[in-house]
Amino acid sequence: MKNLSFYKIEIEPDKNKRIDQLIASELPEYSRSRIKNWINRKDITINGKPCSPKDKILKKSVIEIRILENEELDIQPEKINLNISYEDKDILVINKNPGMVTHTAPGHFLGTLQNALLYHYPNLKNVPRAGIIHRLDKNTSGLIIIARNLIAHNSLVSQMKEKMIIKKYTALVTGMVTRNQIIRKKIGRHRINRLKMSVTDSGKEAISKIIVLENFKKSSLLDIELVTGRTHQIRVHLSSIGHPIIGDDLYGFKKSAHNHDKNLVNFLNSYHYHALHAKYLCFNHPITKKKIIINSEIPKSFVTIKSLLIKNYAKS
Structure with missing residues (x-):
């Protein structure tokens, strides 16, 4: 049914x-x-x-x-390994790998998080979008909340709407970000390239809190907290201040900005993801109401980029 x-x-x-x-x-x-x-x-x-x-x-x-649901897409369960950061009878928190699409959609019928969830948890067919509460872009890694039943789903959707779910990310960007800041720039669909979002006065309110964790030669490690949750928000905001995320070609990343480090450029030639990771979630359990805090490990590829940046910085 x-x-x-x-x-x-x-x-x-x-x-x-x-x-x-x-x-x-x-x-x-x-x-x-x-x-x-x-x-x-x-x-x-x-x-x-x-x-x-x-x-x-x-x-x-x-x-x-x-x-x-599924009126045009026959969503097939697919045996794909999942990295589970938290699990009980009502919710899951998945640490999504970079390169995995969140939802099944035209052009992405297999290999998605939704396919994997329906294989490992068949009852999720009874929950909208297989229980996925929020999404991450394909090339972004990190934590995603899954509701395992309708009661949990309704509660978590309500928490999302009321901005009660705290989401924090870590990112490696081009250029040295010199200060902590709050970016308040409206975001809407790009008027020419419909695959992109852009900063526009006619867009929706978007707020990102930026904390500088570390500076390297011509790059920075940042901590980002989302106050709002617009499509591509972090990517657009960081690009708008001249600091695109490493690997994010759509929003202005250029490998040539790192030509001073041959080892890094060689690695980036085979790196097809974004150096952006959803590392932290804080929300109320939909049933018990207890505060749930989840932290996740950063992908190995992200760690490799950081180590190369550190080595190059030490030499300078």
Whole structure:
């Protein structure tokens, strides 16, 4: 039996974007064509009324979306090893490897975290998106919370909405970041390259807290806490201040910036990930309400880059 998922999204007025564009920015794992099909099928309503894909939001509105999970994607369980950082009968916390896509989607039918979860935990077919509460980009590693039942799912989704889940990351970036700072820059879909996000006055509020942990020659190790959780937020914010994440070609990383270190460049030639790791989670257990704090190990490739940076810095 296929499962229904329901989403309720509060949208601010935006006379410049169509409703299908706004929903696509809220649910980036679904294609625009798929969203249009839902609208035409009347599975999406604005303030309780059917809408058209080209409609625009002229006042603060509530969008409700009814999704029949797996209606277009036959999501197959797949035997893929998982790194489990925490587990009980209600929740899991997975330490995702870099290179793994979080959700199954067109172009990514196999090899995803969702495929793996459905293999190891078949009952997750009864929970929206196999219980995945939040996502990480394919080339970002780190901690992801999984709800094992609907009660846990509803509680954790509510905590996400109320910004009660604390998420911290560590990143290696190009250039020496000289001070701790809070980046407050709105983020929206890039107007030309739809695969990218960008800093834009018409975007949504986005806040990132940046702490400098260590400086190397022409690079820095940072600790980042997300106050908001926009798509590609850390990547966009760091790029916007001139410090793209090592390995993040989409947002401006250039290997040539590290030509002074041949060993590092040689390693980066075969490195296809981002030096960005979701290292810390703090949230309330959905059932017991006890505070859960999880820390994770940094991937070996991340450690290798850091060690090469340290060696080069020591020589300078």
